[in-house]
Amino acid sequence: MANGGSKLVFVGGVGAGKSSAIRAISDTAPVCTDMPLSGGANGQKSLTTVALDYSSVDLEGELLHLYGVPGQKYMNFMWPMVCAGAIGIVVLVNACQDDAIESTIELLKDFGELAPDASFVVGVTKSELAPDFQFTTFRDRLDAEGYHLPVVRLDARVASQVEFMLNILLAYHHAGMPL
Ligand SMILES: Nc1nc2c(ncn2[C@@H]2O[C@H](COP(=O)(O)OP(=O)(O)O)[C@@H](O)[C@H]2O)c(=O)[nH]1
Numbered sequence: 711m712a713n714g715g716s717k718l719v720f721v722g723g724v725g726a727g728k729s730s731a732i733r734a735i736s737d738t739a740p741v742c743t744d745m746p747l748s749g750g751a752n753g754q755k756s757l758t759t760v761a762l763d764y765s766s767v768d769l770e771g772e773l774l775h776l777y778g779v780p781g782q783k784y785m786n787f788m789w790p791m792v793c794a795g796a797i798g799i800v801v802l803v804n805a806c807q808d809d810a811i812e813s814t815i816e817l818l819k820d821f822g823e824l825a826p827d828a829s830f831v832v833g834v835t836k837s838e839l840a841p842d843f844q845f846t847t848f849r850d851r852l853d854a855e856g857y858h859l860p861v862v863r864l865d866a867r868v869a870s871q872v873e874f875m876l877n878i879l880l881a882y883h884h885a886g887m888p889l
């Protein structure tokens with residue numbers, strides 16, 4: 711996509727904030743495949759992602775195509791096509807998840823193989839809901855596993871925080887630093 715913009719992929723488990731992040735910074739309403747589900751005895755509706763999110767944004771003059779793809783293994787048939795030509799991968803992780811570290815390492819390993827030339831950033835969401843989450847332990851563990859990449863905490867619903875994370879990713883990419 712030389713003139714048509716740059717492709718970024720958001721990946722993460724259910725509830726990691728992929729759809730929120732893409733929606734927060736989109737210039738237009740995202741195309742997404744969130745399906746309304748009836749859930750719970752109170753009849754409240756919730757949304758869950760069954761497949762892809764897509765939108766675009768002009769970030770400081772750079773056109774970005776944003777794709778959100780589920781991180782669950784059974785969805786991995788979609789990963790290669792979504793990653794084709796991507797310059798950056800955003801791994802989002804919900805801090806409330808018990809296996810936050812392990813699932814992040816797994817995604818970095820899988821997506822590092824699928825997109826060897828892409829740059830990576832890890833975004834930790836919902837940390838305000840996870841008082842036991844140790845950010846420095848998390849970051850140091852990724853480092854110890856050989857993943858020397860930017861790790862940020864963010865609220866995926868807040869545009870400025872998502873933009874901050876993408877600016878880090880793009881700076882990293884333009885400095886020529888793949889995973
Ligand atoms: N407290 C909090 N809630 C968040 C955050 N990010 C997303 N959410 C909420 O978490 C839910 C799931 O987010 P969603 O973007 O649909 O996750 P997805 O499954 O990865 O697409 C939504 O109700 C969001 O409003 C965050 O950083 N903090």
Ligand SMILES: [Mg+2]
Binds near residue numbers: 730
């Ligand atoms: Mg979603």
